[in-house]
Amino acid sequence: MEEQIDSVGKAFVDHYYHLFDNDRPAMSSLYQPTSMLTFEGQKLQGVEDIITKLTQLPLDQCRHVISTVDSQPASVTGGIVVFVSGSLQLPGENHPLQFSQMFHLSPTPQGNFFVLNDIFRLNY
């Protein structure tokens, strides 16, 4: 069970940042109307507002490099919390930006997960 949670967390994280770095509009598949994103303190809710925010970030050709992924079961209802630390490499910048991000993944009736909670902070 514990290994399964870790596998789901890591697979989600790989998928999330792969889409972010390569096809940000496709990240709409990860969110639902109840999803919340707090990005550097700015609160957004729902697929449209979240994707608008994410696609408008000036992060073209950025690359996320993941340092740690910690996952735990979030409840008896099958949710998972995932905590990520890593760095964000921007083109032409020598110094990557350190960040931390947490996700609360909630199960769908179809057996997948969507992002219910998403909180992102740069680490200064």
Add this chain to the structure above:
Amino acid sequence: MEEQIDSVGKAFVDHYYHLFDNDRPAMSSLYQPTSMLTFEGQKLQGVEDIITKLTQLPLDQCRHVISTVDSQPASVTGGIVVFVSGSLQLPGENHPLQFSQMFHLSPTPQGNFFVLNDIFRLNY
């Protein structure tokens, strides 16, 4: 509702780090048998194991300084996710350690919250 969530998150964070810095054994009041802590990748579950870990950390006279607290409702069942960034000042050390930590607070039948999920990472 949103302001209430923020207030609960901030009040919890103040309480948590106040206990950590002043009376670590009393943090047992924050956890329950289903609680999980992942501390720098080490997984612990249950009040006793979590408090043993926390009280054995070589952080006497440390002081947590909080930089940001972001909170969101975690589900329709009344949970809250809280994401914290800050620094850890150790006595005799000039350079504070940066950290990030997330909590998933779950409501109790008595109308309080306990820490269901707790994940801590230093930011290198």
